[in-house]
Amino acid sequence: MYDDGHLNLLSHDSFAGGIPHKTFARMRKEDPVSWTEGDSETKGFWSLTRFDDIMLANREGAIFSSAQGIRLEDQSQEEYLARRTFQETDGQEHFAVRRKVNPSFAKPVVGQFEEVIRSLATDIVDEALKKSEFDAVDAIAKQLPMMMLGRILGVPDDDLEWLVEKGDALIGNTDPDFTDHVIDKMDTSAYRMMPFRSPAGVELYDYADDLLTKRRTVTEGGILARMMSSEDGLDELGFKNFFCLLVAAGNDTTRYSIAMALNLLAHNPALIAQLREGNCWDTCADEFIRLASPTMHFRRTATQDYELHGKTIREGDKVLLWFVSGSRDETVFDKPNDAVLDRLPNRHLAFGQGGAHVCLGMHLAKLEVRIVLEELVKRIDTFEAVDEPTWTRSNFISGVKRLNVRAKAV
Numbered sequence: 001m002y003d004d005g006h007l008n009l010l011s012h013d014s015f016a017g018g019i020p021h022k023t024f025a026r027m028r029k030e031d032p033v034s035w036t037e038g039d040s041e042t043k044g045f046w047s048l049t050r051f052d053d054i055m056l057a058n059r060e061g062a063i064f065s066s067a068q069g070i071r072l073e074d075q076s077q078e079e080y081l082a083r084r085t086f087q088e089t090d091g092q093e094h095f096a097v098r099r100k101v102n103p104s105f106a107k108p109v110v111g112q113f114e115e116v117i118r119s120l121a122t123d124i125v126d127e128a129l130k131k132s133e134f135d136a137v138d139a140i141a142k143q144l145p146m147m148m149l150g151r152i153l154g155v156p157d158d159d160l161e162w163l164v165e166k167g168d169a170l171i172g173n174t175d176p177d178f179t180d181h182v183i184d185k186m187d188t189s190a191y192r193m194m195p196f197r198s199p200a201g202v203e204l205y206d207y208a209d210d211l212l213t214k215r216r217t218v219t220e221g222g223i224l225a226r227m228m229s230s231e232d233g234l235d236e237l238g239f240k241n242f243f244c245l246l247v248a249a250g251n252d253t254t255r256y257s258i259a260m261a262l263n264l265l266a267h268n269p270a271l272i273a274q275l276r277e278g279n280c281w282d283t284c285a286d287e288f289i290r291l292a293s294p295t296m297h298f299r300r301t302a303t304q305d306y307e308l309h310g311k312t313i314r315e316g317d318k319v320l321l322w323f324v325s326g327s328r329d330e331t332v333f334d335k336p337n338d339a340v341l342d343r344l345p346n347r348h349l350a351f352g353q354g355g356a357h358v359c360l361g362m363h364l365a366k367l368e369v370r371i372v373l374e375e376l377v378k379r380i381d382t383f384e385a386v387d388e389p390t391w392t393r394s395n396f397i398s399g400v401k402r403l404n405v406r407a408k409a410v
Contacts, residue, residue: 009047009320009395010036010072012174012184016393019296021337024049024325033311041184043074045299045318046311051329051349053308054321057300058355061090064300064319066357071299071396072318073197082193082237085245087357094356100230101242104152104223105360110367113151120147121372125379129409133386136266136403141258144372145251148364153246154222163207167248169200175393177401195244208243212236253294253351254365256392256399257285258372260292263400264339265373266385271339275377280341285369287341290333290348293324295359296398298352323349324398381408 001007005026007014014020027034027049038044048054057064067090069075080088086097103109121144128139142164150160172178173188173196181188183197194201210216211224218224224243227233234242261284265271274280297320306313313319327348328336351359359365376383386404 008036010039010042010045012393012395015296015395015398016391018389018391019293019324019398021328024322024328025330028325028329033309033313035311042072043318045072045320046313047320047322048308049322049325051326051332054323054326054349055354057319057321058349058352058357061356063303063306064321065090065303066094066298066300068301069299070357072320079192083195083241085238085241087245090356097234097238097242098356098360100233101223101227101360104226105362105364107363110363113148113364114367114371116151117144117148117368117371118375120144121368121375125372125375129379129407132408133404133406136262136405137255137259137400138402140372140376141255141262141400141403144258144368145254145365148254148368149247149251152222152250152361152364153224154219155216155224159207163204163247164251166200166204167244167251170196170198170204170244171248171252171397172392172394173198174396175401177393195241195248201244204244204247205240208240211243212239249295249359250361252397252399253359254361254368256294256397257289257292257350257365257369259400259403260294261288261369261373262376262405263385263389263403264288264291265376266383266403266405268339269382269384271341272377272380272383274341275373281370281374283344283346284341284373285366286346286348287339287343288369288373289350289366290327290343290346291339292399293327293348293350294397294399295351296324296396297322298357321349323352379409381410383407 001013001017003020003022005022007020007023032050032053034047036045048057066088069080070088086094124140124143128134146160146164150157169179173183176182181199188197191197191199300319302313302315302317302319304315327350330336351362384406386406389400390402392399392401
């Protein structure tokens with residue numbers, strides 16, 4: 001769908017050809033607090049598209065609450081309670097769970113995985129480069145986060161393809177390439193108590209139940225073993241929903257960050273040359289993640305009337321924080337649409353940075369992006385796109401899902 005600057009952000013089809021940056025640029029300039037009418041399935045919502053406004057709302061959890069859902073979908077209280085994770089909570093309730101899981105994702109702990117990540121990345125890139133033409137998303141971008149997911153969770157490698165397939169079906173519930181139950185194309189009410197209203201949630205719940213009842217085993221070093229052995233751990237439903245969150249978000253966001261990097265390299269050989277110089281390895285991952293912004297928005301719900309830029313957001317209104325727009329705000333970022341690999345500082349909003357609900361796996365994602373690119377660049381002579389990439393059909397998660405490239409190894 002052509003982005004004429006006025007695409008409907010409610011429609012998943014508006015994103016099927018890539019992020020509608022012209023629409024977001026117009027909104028930032030002309031209508032930074034913009035109302036979108038709903039339809040028969042979804043209530044209308046406000047969009048915040050400027051960096052400063054998103055930061056304000058992201059920090060003011062008492063006014064802009066996560067406790068009624070973080071996606072556009074309207075849920076009953078029963079559905080919300082059945083499907084929520086700590087990401088759909090506020091204040092002390094949120095921090096109580098975050099304190100339990102945060103140590104596993106702290107920067108020093110994640111840094112201990114560098115050798116493992118590099119070994120995996122080396123094997124993945126070497127295997128991909130055995131062919132002169134291949135889908136770089138499937139061969140590289142998908143593989144590393146998938147293999148690392150197994151090590152973080154502590155589940156067997158043999159289960160990973162299945163887990164990622166189900167995670168894709170959850171978070172890609174609007175894309176027919178990932179699920180037969182496309183949420184805006186059919187009645188999914190039978191699964192309304194499941195994560196993302198998806199039958200894949202049933203299967204992942206069953207897997208989690210097998211973990212809880214010891215019918216499946218996990219390694220002692222993984223986060224699942226620690227969560228299950230903790231005296232103040234999650235209850236059964238909380239564990240199942242947390243497991244689904246880890247499987248879906250823990251894989252897709254890193255995959256699409258790597259995919260964006262590969263897409264940019266395949267279309268701009270000057271970036272490969274710049275990486276070879278070796279001066280921007282400490283900064284390039286943040287820049288690729290800024291441009292990718294895989295989780296394009298989180299939703300908040302206003303707990304009171306609030307005035308912003310002459311508009312009145314009413315109590316109960318849905319408010320979308322468009323991280324993908326704020327991370328390209330012209331008033332904050334010089335050359336916002338360019339890959340400036342040595343950009344510093346780089347205060348982007350990807351992964352929900354700047355607020356209490358920042359992604360747990362942010363440091364791991366940055367490390368994976370950097371290392372896989374280091375291993376790729378040292379092994380290629382040329383790396384170019386064969387055709388244009390295809391994109392996810394979703395107004396929530398954006399990413400390159402297919403990138404056919406032609407590569408020549410050194």
